Amino acid sequence: MADRRVTGERASRGAPATEERNEAGTRPMGDVLVSARGLEVHFPVRSGGALRRTTGVLRAVDGVDLDIRRGETLGLVGESGCGKSTLGNALLRLVEPTGGTVTFDGTDVTGLDRRAMRALRRRAGMVFQDPFASLDPRRTVRQTVSEPLEVHGLRSGRRERAARVAELLELVGLDPAVADRYPHEFSGGQRQRVGIARALAGEPDFLVCDEAIASLDVSVQAQVLNLLRRLQRRLGLTLLFISHDLSAVRHVSDRIAVMYLGRVVEVGPAAAVGSDPKMPYTQALLSAVPVPHPSLERTRQRIVLRGDVPSPANVPSGCRFRTRCPYAFEPCPDVDPALQPVGAPGQLAACHLHGVVGRPVEREEAVPAPAD
Ligand SMILES: Nc1ncnc2c1ncn2[C@@H]1O[C@H](COP(=O)(O)OP(=O)(O)OP(=O)(O)O)[C@@H](O)[C@H]1O
Numbered sequence: 001m002a003d004r005r006v007t008g009e010r011a012s013r014g015a016p017a018t019e020e021r022n023e024a025g026t027r028p029m030g031d032v033l034v035s036a037r038g039l040e041v042h043f044p045v046r047s048g049g050a051l052r053r054t055t056g057v058l059r060a061v062d063g064v065d066l067d068i069r070r071g072e073t074l075g076l077v078g079e080s081g082c083g084k085s086t087l088g089n090a091l092l093r094l095v096e097p098t099g100g101t102v103t104f105d106g107t108d109v110t111g112l113d114r115r116a117m118r119a120l121r122r123r124a125g126m127v128f129q130d131p132f133a134s135l136d137p138r139r140t141v142r143q144t145v146s147e148p149l150e151v152h153g154l155r156s157g158r159r160e161r162a163a164r165v166a167e168l169l170e171l172v173g174l175d176p177a178v179a180d181r182y183p184h185e186f187s188g189g190q191r192q193r194v195g196i197a198r199a200l201a202g203e204p205d206f207l208v209c210d211e212a213i214a215s216l217d218v219s220v221q222a223q224v225l226n227l228l229r230r231l232q233r234r235l236g237l238t239l240l241f242i243s244h245d246l247s248a249v250r251h252v253s254d255r256i257a258v259m260y261l262g263r264v265v266e267v268g269p270a271a272a273v274g275s276d277p278k279m280p281y282t283q284a285l286l287s288a289v290p291v292p293h294p295s296l297e298r299t300r301q302r303i304v305l306r307g308d309v310p311s312p313a314n315v316p317s318g319c320r321f322r323t324r325c326p327y328a329f330e331p332c333p334d335v336d337p338a339l340q341p342v343g344a345p346g347q348l349a350a351c352h353l354h355g356v357v358g359r360p361v362e363r364e365e366a367v368p369a370p371a372d
Pocket residue numbers: 043058059060078079080081082083084085086087244312
């Protein structure tokens with residue numbers, strides 16, 4: 001299986017991303033709405049003492065290259081703590097990147113001041129995991145949904161705003177007559193619909209849905225997923241759908257990006273990544289997805305990863321997945337693998353099993369692999 005060519009020293013971190021490298025030449029860059037290059041969000045690790053000295057760096061997002069195409073749903077998956085939310089927040093600059101760039105519709109947003117950022121923020125919204133926590137219990141649905149209209153000066157008169165709130169509630173499948181009710185009067189699914197209506201108020205082009213269905217009952221999850229899918233098509237939205245649940249992501253996404261320890265390690269069409277992944281980490285995630293019928297269980301091999309996810313404050317050298325990878329071999333501690341085209345058109349994986357391509361590590365970076 002392994003093709004052990006050493007093909008060069010292309011750096012994966014902050015490397016100029018060509019069309020060929022990122023999308024395997026299938027679409028021109030003009031189709032990209034949001035783009036990250038070498039994106040980093042590093043948090044200081046502080047000691048517990050009174051002086052609170054900085055003792056290290058936590059690499060929540062650590063050199064992400066990613067394109068999100070106009071009108072697509074990109075699913076972002078990975079285990080808890082791998083940096084999905086931090087990446088979603090950094091794309092909207094709700095957390096400040098510490099390195100790299102984010103481009104929105106051709107504008108580098110990393111250098112924009114507050115005013116310019118506010119204008120741009122109208123075009124990008126967020127749907128949060130827990131609709132109960134993200135909605136103010138003292139505000140009616142009308143107040144919640146119309147707030148972005150006021151902030152962005154979108155509908156000046158009261159009557160105009162009321163009409164827009166009614167339109168937004170209808171759009172998400174709620175009766176406009178509920179506008180004067182409070183969040184506690186709704187079910188979890190209905191509250192999430194209010195959250196989506198609020199996120200749509202500014203007429204955004206881009207929505208980040210961060211674990212938007214995780215807190216809902218299973219029966220309601222499908223309804224909210226279908227609603228997001230319908231809205232995406234009807235409004236031409238570009239969606240980043242963040243979830244730890246690969247089966248949900250496969251269901252709604254056009255493409256899937258897989259994150260491990262702060263880095264995108266595989267990306268490509270949902271059908272390819274969701275059925276024939278090329279990175280052993282994705283293979284392990286996929287093998288954990290329940291099959292629709294027990295009789296199919298025998299046809300599939302469950303890949304159990306060794307050990308726990310390393311701390312993002314102590315990232316292994318070379319391939320960061322190597323300490324848990326069943327296929328790790330000689331170059332893995334020494335070369336940080338770059339995303340490279342492999343498998344289906346548009347599929348990219350950062351894995352030396354498909355040819356050794358990446359940045360050789362400095363010797364002092366090398367962290368010994370933990371003993372089994
Ligand atoms: N403000 C912060 N300060 C310090 N560390 C943070 C901060 N925000 C996140 N982290 C850390 O960054 C890492 C990535 O967190 P993040 O929430 O982005 O992961 P995630 O993949 O979204 O996880 P989950 O699915 O559990 O939400 C974690 O180790 C987390 O503890």
